[in-house]
Amino acid sequence: MTTRIGIEVSIAVADAVQLCNADVVAAYPITPQTHIVEHLAELVANGELDAEYIPVESEHSAMSACLGSAATGARTFTATSSQGLVLMDEVLFVASGMRLPIVMAVANRALSSPLSIWGDHSDVMSVRDTGWIQIFVENGQQAVDNTICAFRIAEDNRVLLPTMIHLDGFNLTHVIEPIIMPEESEVAKFLPPNKFPLPLNPDKPVAMGSFAAPGIFIEAKWAQEQNMKASKKVIMEVWNEFYKAFGRQYLPVEKYKSDGAKVLILTMGSFSETASVAVDELIDEGKDVGQVRLRLWRPFPFDEFRQAVKDADVLVVLDRAVSVGGPAGPVASEVKSALYNLAKKPKVVSFIAGLGGRDITVKGFKDIITKGIEIARTGSKNEYEIYGVRE
Numbered sequence: 601m602t603t604r605i606g607i608e609v610s611i612a613v614a615d616a617v618q619l620c621n622a623d624v625v626a627a628y629p630i631t632p633q634t635h636i637v638e639h640l641a642e643l644v645a646n647g648e649l650d651a652e653y654i655p656v657e658s659e660h661s662a663m664s665a666c667l668g669s670a671a672t673g674a675r676t677f678t679a680t681s682s683q684g685l686v687l688m689d690e691v692l693f694v695a696s697g698m699r700l701p702i703v704m705a706v707a708n709r710a711l712s713s714p715l716s717i718w719g720d721h722s723d724v725m726s727v728r729d730t731g732w733i734q735i736f737v738e739n740g741q742q743a744v745d746n747t748i749c750a751f752r753i754a755e756d757n758r759v760l761l762p763t764m765i766h767l768d769g770f771n772l773t774h775v776i777e778p779i780i781m782p783e784e785s786e787v788a789k790f791l792p793p794n795k796f797p798l799p800l801n802p803d804k805p806v807a808m809g810s811f812a813a814p815g816i817f818i819e820a821k822w823a824q825e826q827n828m829k830a831s832k833k834v835i836m837e838v839w840n841e842f843y844k845a846f847g848r849q850y851l852p853v854e855k856y857k858s859d860g861a862k863v864l865i866l867t868m869g870s871f872s873e874t875a876s877v878a879v880d881e882l883i884d885e886g887k888d889v890g891q892v893r894l895r896l897w898r899p900f901p902f903d904e905f906r907q908a909v910k911d912a913d914v915l916v917v918l919d920r921a922v923s924v925g926g927p928a929g930p931v932a933s934e935v936k937s938a939l940y941n942l943a944k945k946p947k948v949v950s951f952i953a954g955l956g957g958r959d960i961t962v963k964g965f966k967d968i969i970t971k972g973i974e975i976a977r978t979g980s981k982n983e984y985e986i987y988g989v990r991e
Contacts, residue, residue, distance in 0.1 A: 604780045609740035610635035610773045612781065613679075613705050613765075616747040618649045619787040623674035623794075626654040626665035631717045632769035633681040633707035640677075659684035663691035663702075670700035670762075671808055673799035675751065678702065681769060682709035685723045689730070695762045696731025697824060698809050701754035701796070702762040704732075705747065708869065709769040710956045718957020719769035721869065721920040724897070725930040731824060733763040733831060734897040736868045740777035743767045745848055748787055752838050755794045759831045766897070768870040770957065782846060790845050828899050835896065852901030853908045857883065858890030862913045864946070865969050868894045868931065869920070871960055878965030889969060894931070902938055909939075915946040916972035919984075920954045928984045947976040950984035958988065 607615075614636050617625070625644070627637035643649040652669070656662045659680050670676040680688060685706055695702055708724055710716040724734065733753060737743045743765065750763040767773060798806050812820055832852070843849040856876050858864055867875045872893045882889045892908045894901075909915050919929025927933060932950035939945040949972040954960045960968075968987050975985070 614639035616744045622677045624669035626662045630684040632773045636679040659687040663688040673796035675794045679705040681707040692730040699760040703750045707769040716956040725921040771870040852896035853904040854893040856891040861890030863889045864912045865916045912946040914976040953987035
């Protein structure tokens, strides 16, 4: 029997890890991720989670410890944010290259400098090419559900790739929401034991992360890329199985009142729900608008994305990160690339907003969409627009 409870999202994510029976948690606290690993430490200390908890000296060490535990076949979890994520950067590439199914919650937060503890997507955009599967969530329920799905996806022997769950710092991590927490028996039925095919074993030595000369390096990276692309099939299978088991469905690209709409706004993360309210109000005012939400960031869902926007004339893309010196926001740049070869495609208008935790209200989203329509019609001298900046 499932129960809906009011719970802080960070605590709920930790409880989801407990339901998945993680074997090892290696973690270093950093705002706004701290409550996740603090609660996991409590669960281990109280005997509610039978796991090894490794309190390391840095995020680089946390991911390094995760490498070792995952390589032995242990179900492995960690969490981080912002500067901690970029401190891990060197080891993130190793985890994906070695095909280690680590699951990590990332409480998205701005990168220094200037120092900010508040949320945006600067950190995730800095690690988009590290070879990890990456999933965005919009609320606490999605964070819990996709943490459970992440273990099954990552540990599937057809995948064996580390997986990040991105939840916005403070807007989600520190908010109490009504969340349906599955029963442990339900999760056990959905999530099979981790059976890593080539675990480290002193009695049967294997080589991992070996040196690659130029003659084989490109083939190794090409194999990794093919594996990442192939993982989408498994991701879809897992989400479908989760829907059958728990009644909540997830898709790589999710649409909101977008069918037939000529103007769309593309969003990612918790601000998507505010954008939906703005879309509702604009429709009530007679505007022909809709919304698409990008849930699967890596592997990028090209087919689903193109299908979702194919009938639109204007696509307003909201980024919460700056590609300094670049032609557009990081997501807008990828969207333009994904649409490049299509004969019919919407006019892409790039907006950057919500940096460093600055709020975007319903009125703000309405302004962004309205201005995006005007820019698509008349053009602009700017490659992208920053909403709300005080010049």
